[in-house]
Amino acid sequence: MSGSSGAPGVPQVSGIPGAVGTAADLTVVVPAYNEENRLRPTLDAICAHLRADPERWGDWELIVVDDGSTDRTGAVAAEAASDEPRIQLLTSDENRGKGHALRLGVLASYGRRVLVTDADLATPIEELDRLDALLAEGASDAQADSDAQADNDAGTGPGAETGPGDGGRPYAPAAVIGSRALPDSRIDVHQRPLREWLGRLGNRLIRLVAVRGIRDTQCGFKLFDGDKARAAFAASRLDGWGIDVEILRHFRRAGWPVAEVPVRWSHQSGSKVRPADYGRVLLELVRLRTRVRPVDLAVAGLFLLGSLLLYKGLWADLGRAYLADSMQDQNQWEWFFAVTADNVVHLRNPLFTTYQGFPDGVNLMANTVMLGLSVPLTPVTLLFGPTVTWALVLTLGLTATAVAWYWLFVRRITRVRPAAALGAALAAFAPPMMSHGTAHPNFLVLFMIPVIVDRALRLCEARDGGRRVVRDGVLLGLFATYQIFLGEEPLLLAAMGMLIFALSYALARPDVARAALPSLLRGLGVALAVCLPLVALPLYWQFFGPQSYHSVLHGDNAGNSPLAFLEFSGRSLLGDETRADTLAMNRTEQNAFYGWPLTALVFGIVVWLWRSALVKALTGTVLVAALLSMGQKIRIPFTDVVLPGPWRALAHQPLFESVIESRVAMICAPALGVLIALAAERIADLEPRTHRAVGLVALAAALLPILPTPQPVRERAEVPRFITDGMYRDYVAEGESVVPVPLPSPAEADALHWQSTEGFGFSVPDGYFNGPWGPERMGIYGAAPRYTSNLFRDIRYGARIPDIGPSWRAQARLDLAYWKAGVVVLAPQDNDAALYEVVTKLLGRPGERLGGAWVWDMPKAR
Numbered sequence: 001m002s003g004s005s006g007a008p009g010v011p012q013v014s015g016i017p018g019a020v021g022t023a024a025d026l027t028v029v030v031p032a033y034n035e036e037n038r039l040r041p042t043l044d045a046i047c048a049h050l051r052a053d054p055e056r057w058g059d060w061e062l063i064v065v066d067d068g069s070t071d072r073t074g075a076v077a078a079e080a081a082s083d084e085p086r087i088q089l090l091t092s093d094e095n096r097g098k099g100h101a102l103r104l105g106v107l108a109s110y111g112r113r114v115l116v117t118d119a120d121l122a123t124p125i126e127e128l129d130r131l132d133a134l135l136a137e138g139a140s141d142a143q144a145d146s147d148a149q150a151d152n153d154a155g156t157g158p159g160a161e162t163g164p165g166d167g168g169r170p171y172a173p174a175a176v177i178g179s180r181a182l183p184d185s186r187i188d189v190h191q192r193p194l195r196e197w198l199g200r201l202g203n204r205l206i207r208l209v210a211v212r213g214i215r216d217t218q219c220g221f222k223l224f225d226g227d228k229a230r231a232a233f234a235a236s237r238l239d240g241w242g243i244d245v246e247i248l249r250h251f252r253r254a255g256w257p258v259a260e261v262p263v264r265w266s267h268q269s270g271s272k273v274r275p276a277d278y279g280r281v282l283l284e285l286v287r288l289r290t291r292v293r294p295v296d297l298a299v300a301g302l303f304l305l306g307s308l309l310l311y312k313g314l315w316a317d318l319g320r321a322y323l324a325d326s327m328q329d330q331n332q333w334e335w336f337f338a339v340t341a342d343n344v345v346h347l348r349n350p351l352f353t354t355y356q357g358f359p360d361g362v363n364l365m366a367n368t369v370m371l372g373l374s375v376p377l378t379p380v381t382l383l384f385g386p387t388v389t390w391a392l393v394l395t396l397g398l399t400a401t402a403v404a405w406y407w408l409f410v411r412r413i414t415r416v417r418p419a420a421a422l423g424a425a426l427a428a429f430a431p432p433m434m435s436h437g438t439a440h441p442n443f444l445v446l447f448m449i450p451v452i453v454d455r456a457l458r459l460c461e462a463r464d465g466g467r468r469v470v471r472d473g474v475l476l477g478l479f480a481t482y483q484i485f486l487g488e489e490p491l492l493l494a495a496m497g498m499l500i501f502a503l504s505y506a507l508a509r510p511d512v513a514r515a516a517l518p519s520l521l522r523g524l525g526v527a528l529a530v531c532l533p534l535v536a537l538p539l540y541w542q543f544f545g546p547q548s549y550h551s552v553l554h555g556d557n558a559g560n561s562p563l564a565f566l567e568f569s570g571r572s573l574l575g576d577e578t579r580a581d582t583l584a585m586n587r588t589e590q591n592a593f594y595g596w597p598l599t600a601l602v603f604g605i606v607v608w609l610w611r612s613a614l615v616k617a618l619t620g621t622v623l624v625a626a627l628l629s630m631g632q633k634i635r636i637p638f639t640d641v642v643l644p645g646p647w648r649a650l651a652h653q654p655l656f657e658s659v660i661e662s663r664v665a666m667i668c669a670p671a672l673g674v675l676i677a678l679a680a681e682r683i684a685d686l687e688p689r690t691h692r693a694v695g696l697v698a699l700a701a702a703l704l705p706i707l708p709t710p711q712p713v714r715e716r717a718e719v720p721r722f723i724t725d726g727m728y729r730d731y732v733a734e735g736e737s738v739v740p741v742p743l744p745s746p747a748e749a750d751a752l753h754w755q756s757t758e759g760f761g762f763s764v765p766d767g768y769f770n771g772p773w774g775p776e777r778m779g780i781y782g783a784a785p786r787y788t789s790n791l792f793r794d795i796r797y798g799a800r801i802p803d804i805g806p807s808w809r810a811q812a813r814l815d816l817a818y819w820k821a822g823v824v825v826l827a828p829q830d831n832d833a834a835l836y837e838v839v840t841k842l843l844g845r846p847g848e849r850l851g852g853a854w855v856w857d858m859p860k861a862r
Helices: 039-052 073-083 098-107 125-144 146-154 193-209 226-235 243-254 275-290 294-310 312-316 329-345 378-384 386-412 417-429 431-436 448-461 467-484 488-508 510-544 577-581 596-608 613-628 661-684 689-706 750-758 787-796 806-818 832-843
Strands: 024-032 060-067 087-092 111-117 175-179 186-189 221-225 258-262 264-266 321-323 633-635 642-644 713-715 737-740 770-773 778-781 821-826 848-850 853-857
Touching (some): 024 039, 039 060, 098 111, 098 226, 125 175, 226 243, 294 312, 294 386, 386 417, 386 448, 417 661, 417 689, 431 661, 448 488, 448 510, 467 488, 488 661, 596 613, 596 661, 613 661, 661 689, 737 750, 787 806, 806 832, 821 832
Parallel strands (some): 024 111, 060 087
Antiparallel strands (some): 175 221, 821 853
């Protein structure tokens, strides 16, 4: 293309000297392709209508876009422009489609309002009066809303307020579109029946896949707020007839309301729309729904690269590498993946097993087996082993979580991709997430949480109610159901975070909250109606089935110290392991550790953007979550002062009684990610450059210290050949167990690795799981302790060997009988000489050295 001036950032196109070239009150854009016979009457009618009421229309411009016509369309437009200098002509060298023509015209416009209309003027120009009256009323309402203006001044970015509202009054339209499908619409001249039927079918499909609630997306008569129209068309990609849908979809996603009004319409002969074009529109919609920008792929690739670097030690040696900070959790999780695969292959109940905790068994639903992943990954586990599944879940799960947060931030917070990526990286790779990334994939793999948040926000936007609320409620129920099978506690924490955010937002914008509440409550009711029947049986099994328990108490010292929020985690770039270890239960529970630089930066961001209701709500969410995470007792650092914490009110309530309260601080991660994304977006626009440089340096100074470092690994203990070579089969009959010394427990669970390696050819007593203890069925880690298991554990960790007399031997016989022991196995390990002495004394005979282990046959237990 060649040409002259246009709006800033608009491609250069050919034009007519004398174009307006300055701010205008109204721009009319007419795309034209081979319209030499119909174009001049259309232009004359438009000009006559606008000239007739100069006070209403003010300064206006009329832009004709010749989309590579092969007839005299361009010449006709040039002739009209010579009579009326407010007409501009833009010329495309080739026919690219309606979407391309409209994009050129709108981006070259200067109007506060922009009307796009077809060259045949099937909708008379007089209908503009009706559209303009509604748009002007909405603009007046939005101007009067000072709270919305404050949000805009704070620069929360496109879509930042699209959950409860986009600033402004919730119903103030940013676009008013003509519709042939409303009850008051008037069709003076109908199309042929086949064409009308195809049009109705096409609109139904469009509503289904793209813009629900709009009955007629294809009527070529639409009036937009000028700035929003230019933003939408600048972001558009479609060149064909699907441009109408893409623009309306952009408005919807940005939270800019669209009003649909009835208009007069007459079919004009010579229409350029052919029956096959309806199919092309649907193909364009498929492209629209599946479109991924190169920058999005690049961001996802960076997230994947970061995940691989974190777990490079694990991937380097899947046969022997063991995450050093995971304690016994890697053994446990590999066992969970393996036992689920075994249950699926043998069509056994996936909610229960006796391979661990024999003979009582383990309630798998009451443990975090992540059936939502362990079941679909069964083929991977069977083909490559549970260690590969473990590594895949950690690596790809973390990547998927970061991508999901990025998707949500782009959709809801900012269109600036780098800013959204930075915020998403903090949400997914924050220090508490990395702490759980050593041992707890259920707290790392959170890709469903952003999807659930987005669906809840859609319910807040569903002003029309009806089918949209039902649809979104059904989807929310299904998403919540799936998340339950990924992790119930993360869902509970996410619900807490959303509730805190909603209450905080309601305090900042009560008008928006009141408008959103009815549809939100209806949608949540639908979601519960969908979710509860689907999870009723599994949850019943979890809370009332075999080996169920009521709660897991972690004591009243499981909260975060206030210092934990200012320190760096042990595995951060500037972290100190020793210092961090003193402020957390263990390395898998470093649930705060955001660091003082990030804390200071966030304080500055809050002050900077305080006028935004979104920022106020995020601030409330962070503060409340941090306070709750300090537990039932808050110890003031460097003093002996202990204050009651607000968690005390929740500590003994159903569901909350099993939560480790320090984990509530994980809610802060996505909230801080949003604040960082908002700040990064604003910093990118700062002038002069020195201000921008200072802002970028501040971001780097806050985030680099908490950058996670690769997870260290150690070499795992070898499985004795007595197990790998199947020698145990000669000692264990059906209904009997292998008794490792010491028995598997949360402190020593290598025997679980024996099972998953061997393919579950035997059961073991005790284990690493959550199960009941005592008459009140209190939840504990592992099976209910017995004298012999406690003795083995104590000797393993250096205790003095007691005097083994008749009472000890009698108790050992009882315990071995209870466990239905077929063989006792002592593998090489620390203090194995002392353990050998104890077992020999208890059984009254020496062991047999076989397959790299000491074994004692237990024929009397059969």
